Amino acid sequence: MNSTSALAELPQLERRTLSETVYEALADLLASGRLAPGDRLSLRQSAAALGVSVMPVREAVSRLAADGVLEVAPNRVIRVPVMSAAAFRALAETRIAVEGIAVARAAERRTAEELATIRRAEAAFRAEAEATKPDRTRAVQLNRDLHFAIYGACGLGPLQEIIARLWLKAGPVINLDLRVHPERLLQGFALRRHAEALAAIEDRDAAAAAAAIAADIREAAEFIMDRGGLRDTQEED
Amino acid sequence: MNSTSALAELPQLERRTLSETVYEALADLLASGRLAPGDRLSLRQSAAALGVSVMPVREAVSRLAADGVLEVAPNRVIRVPVMSAAAFRALAETRIAVEGIAVARAAERRTAEELATIRRAEAAFRAEAEATKPDRTRAVQLNRDLHFAIYGACGLGPLQEIIARLWLKAGPVINLDLRVHPERLLQGFALRRHAEALAAIEDRDAAAAAAAIAADIREAAEFIMDRGGLRDTQEED
DNA sequence: GCTAGTGATCTGTGATCACAGTTTGGGTGA
DNA sequence: TCACCCAAACTGTGATCACAGATCACTAGC
Numbered sequence: 402m403n404s405t406s407a408l409a410e411l412p413q414l415e416r417r418t419l420s421e422t423v424y425e426a427l428a429d430l431l432a433s434g435r436l437a438p439g440d441r442l443s444l445r446q447s448a449a450a451l452g453v454s455v456m457p458v459r460e461a462v463s464r465l466a467a468d469g470v471l472e473v474a475p476n477r478v479i480r481v482p483v484m485s486a487a488a489f490r491a492l493a494e495t496r497i498a499v500e501g502i503a504v505a506r507a508a509e510r511r512t513a514e515e516l517a518t519i520r521r522a523e524a525a526f527r528a529e530a531e532a533t534k535p536d537r538t539r540a541v542q543l544n545r546d547l548h549f550a551i552y553g554a555c556g557l558g559p560l561q562e563i564i565a566r567l568w569l570k571a572g573p574v575i576n577l578d579l580r581v582h583p584e585r586l587l588q589g590f591a592l593r594r595h596a597e598a599l600a601a602i603e604d605r606d607a608a609a610a611a612a613a614i615a616a617d618i619r620e621a622a623e624f625i626m627d628r629g630g631l632r633d634t635q636e637e638d
Numbered sequence: 639m640n641s642t643s644a645l646a647e648l649p650q651l652e653r654r655t656l657s658e659t660v661y662e663a664l665a666d667l668l669a670s671g672r673l674a675p676g677d678r679l680s681l682r683q684s685a686a687a688l689g690v691s692v693m694p695v696r697e698a699v700s701r702l703a704a705d706g707v708l709e710v711a712p713n714r715v716i717r718v719p720v721m722s723a724a725a726f727r728a729l730a731e732t733r734i735a736v737e738g739i740a741v742a743r744a745a746e747r748r749t750a751e752e753l754a755t756i757r758r759a760e761a762a763f764r765a766e767a768e769a770t771k772p773d774r775t776r777a778v779q780l781n782r783d784l785h786f787a788i789y790g791a792c793g794l795g796p797l798q799e800i801i802a803r804l805w806l807k808a809g810p811v812i813n814l815d816l817r818v819h820p821e822r823l824l825q826g827f828a829l830r831r832h833a834e835a836l837a838a839i840e841d842r843d844a845a846a847a848a849a850a851i852a853a854d855i856r857e858a859a860e861f862i863m864d865r866g867g868l869r870d871t872q873e874e875d
Numbered sequence: 876g877c878t879a880g881t882g883a884t885c886t887g888t889g890a891t892c893a894c895a896g897t898t899t900g901g902g903t904g905a
Numbered sequence: 906t907c908a909c910c911c912a913a914a915c916t917g918t919g920a921t922c923a924c925a926g927a928t929c930a931c932t933a934g935c
Binding site: 655656657690691692693694697713714715 | 887888889890896
């Protein structure tokens with residue numbers, strides 16, 4: 402060992418377990434709405450589809466189930482929870498409260514670089530949403546990127562993790578709705594709220610930023626609830 | 639089937655898996671501070687101690703690890719995370735923000751019954767704390783009961799789950815400190831803040847209730863940080 | 876023609892085995 | 906006496922097997 406100082410600079414390469422990979426694959430399926438509320442999941446089938454044994458899938462599913470993103474019925478059936486309108490409303494209100502805190506803090510504490518990142522993310526989403534033929538999947542991803550660019554400036558790691566879990570939980574409902582009613586994208590509600598949030602963050606106006614994000618969340622939730630996008634009872638697919 | 643109406647009254651008995659039982663056992667160990675930051679955990683030893691195979695322990699540990707309550711080092715060593723002072727501060731600030739929301743909502747929405755429950759919980763904690771020879775373990779449990787009696791009145795299920803996870807994460811640090819410095823209980827900080835919170839909830843004064851809980855959390859956190867209760871680096875036990 | 880029952884096949888859960896990587900402790904070398 | 910090294914025992918991870926319970930298609934009986 403002749404150059405210990407050089408070795409110290411080596412980045413600690415993270416150990417990726419199969420379980421983690423499977424978790425991310427499932428989480429992506431849920432966040433993008435390809436797994437819809439009520440859809441069932443089989444350990445063996447998922448394992449076969451992913452080319453692994455059931456073990457990693459078990460661990461990933463149990464983590465998702467612990468977060469309420471999946472649920473195992475007393476029949477031992479794994480499925481994406483079917484949220485009642487009341488549950489969805491409670492989730493939306495929780496998001497408004499928690500994400501409101503994050504945005505408010507972000508507005509107060511954002512650095513110039515963080516502001517630049519947020520601005521870029523806003524522009525990227527705007528470009529996609531205003532495109533003549535917007536790609537919904539991409540728009541969803543860019544919307545997520547924008548929100549988390551904002552939350553990333555709040556300076557509170559635990560809060561960001563909480564929000565990530567809330568998004569995972571709300572993801573299937575929101576993205577399923579977006580697949581069925583893509584016109585919501587075109588109405589530009591989100592665009593307006595994002596612009597308001599960006600302006601407020603530029604001005605370091607915490608209250609206005611929180612209000613903009615709250616309106617963004619509330620309008621999307623109300624749109625979905627008005628459309629009856631929530632099934633009160635499970636349907637067969 | 640001659641009495642279908644009677645069958646309909648049967649309570650849906652929940653299925654308890656071994657993993658769940660193990661999870662609760664480990665969570666209790668962590669929440670009560672019997673597992674301290676830095677302590678290591680072995681799957682096989684835990685399984686042997688609980689009289690089960692490693693499988694249920696694996697699932698329980700993976701859930702705990704997903705919540706950041708346990709961590710698996712790149713060496714594949716499972717241990718209770720050693721929080722830096724900065725991480726602990728961030729956790730405390732997150733708790734102040736999130737639990738502040740819950741208390742504020744509880745103050746506005748609490749029913750008479752919920753208020754009675756909170757009042758009883760406050761009296762129980764006070765009785766234990768003012769006892770001539772208070773039982774620390776019991777006091778910790780009663781403190782937890784009081785806080786969650788309040789949060790239970792906020793009307794937002796997802797928010798309560800978030801707070802439960804935050805408590806699980808902070809539990810080892812706080813309760814370890816309480817074991818080392820039991821005198822904090824006697825100084826009555828918590829008692830005063832609890833009384834303030836109770837009074838504010840009675841008056842439906844959301845801001846005052848949030849301030850009281852914020853002070854409760856902040857004072858406990860500052861006490862711990864002043865005492866140097868946080869190890870920046872791991873120690874062997 | 877319709878319902879009740881029955882067996883094959885699926886489900887998740889738990890136990891056990893196999894494996895690669897890590898830690899550790901005892902011994903051997905200088 | 907100290908440093909090094911090697912082997913045994915441990916670690917979590919993944920695969921496989923066994924099992925009880927649930928589901929579903931099908932058939933026997935009315």
